[in-house]
Amino acid sequence: MTIKGNTKKLLKLNIFGEDHILQKFIAVSGLLVLLVYFSVSTNNFFTPRNFLTIGLQTTTIAFMGIGVTFAIITGGIDLSIGSVVALTGVTAGLLVKAGAPVWLAFIAALLAGLACGIINGLLITKIKLPPFIATLGMMMVARGIALQITDAKPVSGLPDAFGRLGNGTLFEIRNSAGDLQFVGIPYPVIIMIATALLFSFILTKTKIGRYTYSIGSNEEASRLSGINVNFVKIISYSICGSMSGLAGIIIMSRLVTAQPNAGVAYELDAIASAVIGGTSLMGGIGTISGTMIGAFIIGILRNGLNMQGVSSFVQQIIIGIVIIVAVGFDQLRNRKV
Amino acid sequence: MPEKLLLEIKGVSKFFPGVRALDNVSFDLRKGEVHALCGENGAGKSTLMKIISGLYKADEGEIIYKGEPVAFNDSKESSSAGISIIYQELNLIPHLTVAQNIFINREPLSGFGIIVDEKKMRQDAVEILDRLNVKINPDAEVRTLPVSKQQMVEIAKALSTKSEILIMDEPTSALTENEIEELFKVISSLKNEGVGIIYISHRLEELKHIVDRISVFRDGQYISTDKFSDVTLPQIVNKMVGRDLKNQFPVRKSKPTGKKIFEVKNLNRPGKIENINFDLYEGEILGFSGLMGAGRTETARAIFGADTDVTGEVILGGKVLNIKNPREAIQNGIAYLPEDRKREGLAVNMLLFENITLANLAEVSKSFGVISRKAENQVSEKYIKDLSIKTSSDSQIVKNLSGGNQQKTVISKWLFKKSNVLIFDEPTRGIDVGAKYEIYKLLDELALNGIGIIIISSELPEILGLTDRVVVMCSGKVANILKTRETTQEQILNYAAGISSNNDN
Numbered sequence: 001m002t003i004k005g006n007t008k009k010l011l012k013l014n015i016f017g018e019d020h021i022l023q024k025f026i027a028v029s030g031l032l033v034l035l036v037y038f039s040v041s042t043n044n045f046f047t048p049r050n051f052l053t054i055g056l057q058t059t060t061i062a063f064m065g066i067g068v069t070f071a072i073i074t075g076g077i078d079l080s081i082g083s084v085v086a087l088t089g090v091t092a093g094l095l096v097k098a099g100a101p102v103w104l105a106f107i108a109a110l111l112a113g114l115a116c117g118i119i120n121g122l123l124i125t126k127i128k129l130p131p132f133i134a135t136l137g138m139m140m141v142a143r144g145i146a147l148q149i150t151d152a153k154p155v156s157g158l159p160d161a162f163g164r165l166g167n168g169t170l171f172e173i174r175n176s177a178g179d180l181q182f183v184g185i186p187y188p189v190i191i192m193i194a195t196a197l198l199f200s201f202i203l204t205k206t207k208i209g210r211y212t213y214s215i216g217s218n219e220e221a222s223r224l225s226g227i228n229v230n231f232v233k234i235i236s237y238s239i240c241g242s243m244s245g246l247a248g249i250i251i252m253s254r255l256v257t258a259q260p261n262a263g264v265a266y267e268l269d270a271i272a273s274a275v276i277g278g279t280s281l282m283g284g285i286g287t288i289s290g291t292m293i294g295a296f297i298i299g300i301l302r303n304g305l306n307m308q309g310v311s312s313f314v315q316q317i318i319i320g321i322v323i324i325v326a327v328g329f330d331q332l333r334n335r336k337v
Numbered sequence: 338m339p340e341k342l343l344l345e346i347k348g349v350s351k352f353f354p355g356v357r358a359l360d361n362v363s364f365d366l367r368k369g370e371v372h373a374l375c376g377e378n379g380a381g382k383s384t385l386m387k388i389i390s391g392l393y394k395a396d397e398g399e400i401i402y403k404g405e406p407v408a409f410n411d412s413k414e415s416s417s418a419g420i421s422i423i424y425q426e427l428n429l430i431p432h433l434t435v436a437q438n439i440f441i442n443r444e445p446l447s448g449f450g451i452i453v454d455e456k457k458m459r460q461d462a463v464e465i466l467d468r469l470n471v472k473i474n475p476d477a478e479v480r481t482l483p484v485s486k487q488q489m490v491e492i493a494k495a496l497s498t499k500s501e502i503l504i505m506d507e508p509t510s511a512l513t514e515n516e517i518e519e520l521f522k523v524i525s526s527l528k529n530e531g532v533g534i535i536y537i538s539h540r541l542e543e544l545k546h547i548v549d550r551i552s553v554f555r556d557g558q559y560i561s562t563d564k565f566s567d568v569t570l571p572q573i574v575n576k577m578v579g580r581d582l583k584n585q586f587p588v589r590k591s592k593p594t595g596k597k598i599f600e601v602k603n604l605n606r607p608g609k610i611e612n613i614n615f616d617l618y619e620g621e622i623l624g625f626s627g628l629m630g631a632g633r634t635e636t637a638r639a640i641f642g643a644d645t646d647v648t649g650e651v652i653l654g655g656k657v658l659n660i661k662n663p664r665e666a667i668q669n670g671i672a673y674l675p676e677d678r679k680r681e682g683l684a685v686n687m688l689l690f691e692n693i694t695l696a697n698l699a700e701v702s703k704s705f706g707v708i709s710r711k712a713e714n715q716v717s718e719k720y721i722k723d724l725s726i727k728t729s730s731d732s733q734i735v736k737n738l739s740g741g742n743q744q745k746t747v748i749s750k751w752l753f754k755k756s757n758v759l760i761f762d763e764p765t766r767g768i769d770v771g772a773k774y775e776i777y778k779l780l781d782e783l784a785l786n787g788i789g790i791i792i793i794s795s796e797l798p799e800i801l802g803l804t805d806r807v808v809v810m811c812s813g814k815v816a817n818i819l820k821t822r823e824t825t826q827e828q829i830l831n832y833a834a835g836i837s838s839n840n841d842n
Contacts, residue, residue, distance in 0.1 A: 207698045207706040214695055217684035224643060224681050225696040225750065226667035284686045 038304035058299030064270035067243030075283025076131035080138035085263030088248035093155035093258025113245020121234030166253030216283030349398030421495035431480035436462035485516030586802035591784035593621035604649035624804035670757035690717035720749035
């Protein structure tokens with residue numbers, strides 16, 4: 001009797017033990033279902049050109065999602081992402097307006113994002129603010145600064161060079177007559193792939209990545225294992241701030257305009273992509289590949305629904321339901337067996 | 338003397354897989370008496386209390402309450418029948434008032450039975466507190482009260498259900514001497530009201546103030562019941578221990594040399610430990626013995642830099658260390674295996690190998706902090722083999738391992754982080770005998786290699802079978818440091834229970 005009972009328990013535990021793989025499987029299946037559905041039901045969906053469009057549209061969510069994945073794995077959250085997007089974008093725009101070279105302005109904008117992340121990290125580790133509160137404050141402060149320094153007006157009239165990062169492509173192919181054969185891969189897509197690979201490597205193969213997981217899984221055990229918990233957390237929020245900065249640069253570069261009102265509520269897209277991809281809001285669990293899948297689920301949904309002419313209101317409803325279903329899995333997963 | 342039997346336990350047994358937690362035990366309780374139940378850890382005291390309150394079902398035997406056989410299904414049933422338990426950990430809600438806590442889930446209602454009658458609740462609370470003869474403001478939030486008053490609120494809560502039997506599990510472990518006196522006054526007045534009290538305590542010394550009869554359990558078996566006035570404390574201790582050491586321990590190959598490698602001077606942490614002094618020699622295994630709350634774990638944490646409000650000196654290899662956090666302790670070669678593995682030892686959602694290498698990732702990393710999975714695999718396979726950790730692979734999620742194997746995982750972590758001083762807090766708790774033997778052998782080898790080993794253990798046989806000297810702690814102080822070979826379980830327990838003190842020698 002008892003042996004039978006134990007075996008049953010073990011089996012149950014094992015299924016739940018491998019649950020993050022299950023979760024990812026569900027996410028990947030969801031992605032494939034969406035691809036098949038839109039390919040069958042929508043003309044022009046299954047074309048290289050549209051795929052590049054989807055890729056380009058997804059980059060923003062992906063950048064922010066990769067960053068917030070770090071914060072969430074430590075057991076935290078970052079609500080300031082959208083505001084940091086705006087602040088870094090207008091920083092770049094204003095610097096270029098003031099005569100700085102574009103590359104320097106972009107680096108300065110990245111550093112502004114990094115600074116926001118470091119401040120978030122310091123507030124959370126040194127002043128012991130709950131991440132929700134610290135980043136809620138930063139959300140308001142960063143937005144306020146972005147509006148103040150631009151007088152709440154878009155920074156426009158930027159040089160073409162400002163738009164090159166967001167609109168340029170690599171491997172453009174023209175035939176001998178000079179006609180465009182292949183538009184090339186947009187720079188943002190290349191950067192997205194590169195950053196996803198880089199941060200996935202950091203998270204899975206390096207000490208700092210291992211510590212990120214262990215802090216989210218058990219902060220006290222990590223501290224007693226000699227891990228510098230505060231340092232690792234500050235790094236995580238710095239990565240999140242920097243990636244928000246990168247998203248800000250790319251968005252403004254694509255528009256060739258720096259909008260202080262850009263990025264409102266983008267943090268929610270970012271968090272959604274992480275959660276759909278299997279990152280647990282309880283901390284300790286999550287992957288970059290999962291977040292990328294989550295970002296593409298949102299990207300493909302928006303693209304496909306747009307092509308079908310579904311109104312943006314209905315899109316909101318559908319994406320909302322997808323998030324609820326995904327978080328529902330997160331909760332089921334954390335339920336005690 | 339009141340003679341009416343309130344409760345009678347007859348031949349009760351309880352089996353868990355592979356363990357006989359209770360073996361044909363008997364116990365009874367009269368109206369208006371305090372009956373102490375004593376025994377070492379694992380004697381079966383808590384199991385019996387859980388059977389009485391209905392949390393467990395007895396596999397054999399019967400429970401007769403007020404002349405009728407009973408078998409409660411849960412603690413709600415037993416408490417409405419008049420049996421209340423006050424557990425060692427307080428179960429109050431900090432932000433509610435005293436009155437709200439006393440009547441939680443049983444609030445008097447008015448207004449069609451949906452509105453809490455705060456006024457009546459307050460009056461009833463005052464009544465109960467008066468009966469207990471304690472001065473507590475029923476409107477005070479519980480978190481503002483000192484622990485002793487909180488304990489009183491727990492008792493008031495238990496009494497508000499019109500208890501006829503009150504079970505107290507280590508009620509004094511969090512109290513100061515004055516507070517204990519206050520508690521004893523309450524116990525006396527409850528006795529006069531005819532309440533029967535089962536009193537579980539490790540602090541034998543305090544029993545004489547209140548106890549009428551005393552029963553001893555050992556290893557799940559009933560040993561004795563005596564009128565308290567008929568027995569001496571040493572006799573009780575003898576009954577509690579009464580077990581001889583067989584071949585549970587390897588023959589020690591290491592032995593202390595004359596070289597002092599580690600020293601702790603005047604270690605203090607307000608309210609926890611006071612003036613702790615001891616030293617450790619090369620090749621020595623030093624034991625720490627004491628009751629729950631005696632300050633052993635706090636001493637270890639203080640050395641390790643886990644708490645901040647610590648003063649005193651820690652000297653390793655002649656060098657005074659200024660340790661501010663666990664990281665610095667580890668860097669200086671001090672390792673601490675915590676007592677509570679789930680809360681402080683393991684990242685249970687992570688994999689086995691990840692937990693083993695967590696404190697020493699540098700050792701398995703290449704440049705730029707890139708971890709070598711291959712190196713990690715070799716390390717974890719080694720410890721899985723050495724400590725015979727039962728797992729499907731080194732990539733198993735730790736929460737899927739059994740408790741004993743989880744403990745071996747934490748031990749592996751600290752064995753892999755090679756240290757000069759190892760402090761192991763209850764290292765063999767929940768581990769089977771074979772694995773214990775393996776761990777003892779490993780510790781002996783480490784000692785042979787010149788590593789100083791400190792073992793905090795509540796199992797006296799372990800202290801006696803493994804250590805060279807034993808530091809006995811009582812109430813946050815070092816009661817005495819004894820040479821293991823020249824001491825006995827009784828002597829250690831006497832010091833730990835505060836019956837003997839250093840001045841007696």
